Amino acid sequence: MEISYKDIKVIGFDADDTLWVNETFFREAEGQIQQLLLEYETPNKIDQELFKMEMKNLPLYGYGVKAFILSMVEVALELSNYNISSKKIEAILKIGKNMLEKPVELLDGVEDVLSVMSKKYKIILATKGDLLDQERKLEKSGLIKYFNHIEVLSDKQESNYSNLLNQLGVKPSEFLMIGNSLKSDVLPLVNIKSNAIHVPFHTTWVHEQVSEKETNGKTYKTIGSLKELLNVMEY
Template identity: 50%
Template sequence: MKLNPKIIAFDADDTLWHNEPYFDEAQERFCRLFQDYASSQEILGLILNHQVKNLPLYGFGIKAFTLSMIESALELTKHQISGKGIEQIITIGKDLLQKPVELLPNIEEVLKTLQGKYKLVVATKGDLKDQHRKLHDSGLGHYFHHIEVLSDKTELDYEKMLHRLDCKSNHFLMIGNSLKSDVLPILNIGGFGIHVPYHTTWEYEKIDFEIKHNNFLALSNIIEVLNILE
């Protein structure tokens, strides 16, 4: 794959820093709260169903996740949950919003090496305020030319972002841990996508087919990006 990008965009959660394990921990806490109502597997399935159903209305992020947990609790308890129970769920959400930002290995080395050679961008989904908090706490903000918190990562969302960046798709490289959100839409609009897997993936972001595309590359570690771009 011949790469000559003008702009390199990085996903944030589980690409720059750890994120999904915090959600897994939050869901475990929720399952313990309602263990008398259903099995953990049933509860996790219920939360996921509410999350997916609510995406067009709530979007992505911790606040949306918290609302979906509350709706799940209402369904589990047949609307008999107490005010204290609702408060416990809100506490799980608030704790998520205050989790420390722990960088993934080699991230800062990669950004430091690429800065100045390319325009670096953050392109992520989620809650605007929370993502800006995490970027601030990460100490990585100064590496990036532009920060984009997208409501979703569809082809249209990326096309709008590229228009704002005044960048043609064939000069754009997206790096992320989600094949569904970070790679496929970019490939479909003529850009380049690099997949760097994270050890756990949200069910919604999983795909069940192999990607074969001239503009696609799968790496095992973010540091390998430097071998391709230098």
Template identity: 55%
Template sequence: MLDKSKIPNLKVIAFDADDTLFINETYFDETEKKFCGLMEDYLSHQGISKELFKIEIDNLKLYGYGIKGYILSMIEAAMNISNNTIPVEVIEKIIRYGKELLEKPIVLLDGVEETLESLYGRYKLIVATKGDLLDQRRKLHNSGLGHYFHHIEVMSDKQEVDYLDLIKRLEIKPEEFFMIGNSLKSDVLPVLAIGGHAVHIPFHTTWAHEKIDHKVEHKNFKALNTITEVLPLLEL
């Protein structure tokens, strides 16, 4: 568990964006259900989801994370599932689903603004998130939260090396870095591995790629239920 006495020199608090500050995965789930309904004449919904997920993972090295890569993966999945017989009208619908996903409203999660207001001015606050640069900056701008953050980092991935690069540019030590996010795989494990501090705040739905199958136990780790619980953890 995280011991407050262990972080007297804490300088930077980083927040993941999607499903930590505002809703994201819920919209992807809704889009996937529509995609499965569109393709259900070819395969079961379970089979369609499995094929789409496989293609998404295969394409990460080319497209990275984000909605635009997801749109391309849906089109590729539709072509594979239909054996390249999918009508152009279906492709048009998939593109429309993607555009609708890009235009979803920004819904802040409970307690987010209250927490940022309490931390603002006490620590350097940043966003450290994955995804498409343009889309993530748009969401942060539309969220109305941008003024709380000193820096916004849209990362191609969240591996140890990515966090080390970020910490180097912030000119701090790993033990002065505190990460808050909903993904144990991306927001917690790599940060703990480099000597930082991490908090996990689960969201009710998580992309399969971000799930892990073991419990996290580390002196610099804390699992919370809501983002507001960060405040008493930092004695605020």
């Protein structure tokens, strides 16, 4: 079924892994923590326990690198039966700090797309994660000039988006969300009768993955790269 975007007035862009690289750094950090804790457990077990800890802590810490650092420290303490050295705890903290200091690597075509789209539509950034970290990345990205509104959400569920649209004074039919996560950037919008375009990234956090059953019957478009958005929106 052909999807029409003629009524769109506001376009929201996700940030991490839609505008710039993010998840790749988490995969690298997971490999580093595995090496640090090899004397206590296998890499697969460490990975499993870290994910379980992240899920346990999500309601308390939310999303982002800082939450990830705390979960890494807790896993290290538990797997070592609280015998891990202070040097290794320091090394874990260093992994996290290195993540926070990573340069912002824009994905292909991002600035060209934002430059063109911002001339016709109101453009907003709608992301989740740690406020300070997202502000830092946005500032380093050089993209802030294209956005009319910046929203760092605690989560991306239907209620979060409904509140955001109310705040912006825009109808669901007039809003289009662009992002790499079906769970966070696409399905909640479709469920509130809004619009979404999926731009997959090469790696996805397990927590953000969805089943075929969850996407069955849902109306949205998938494109291979952000650059294809200009064709979709008929530029």
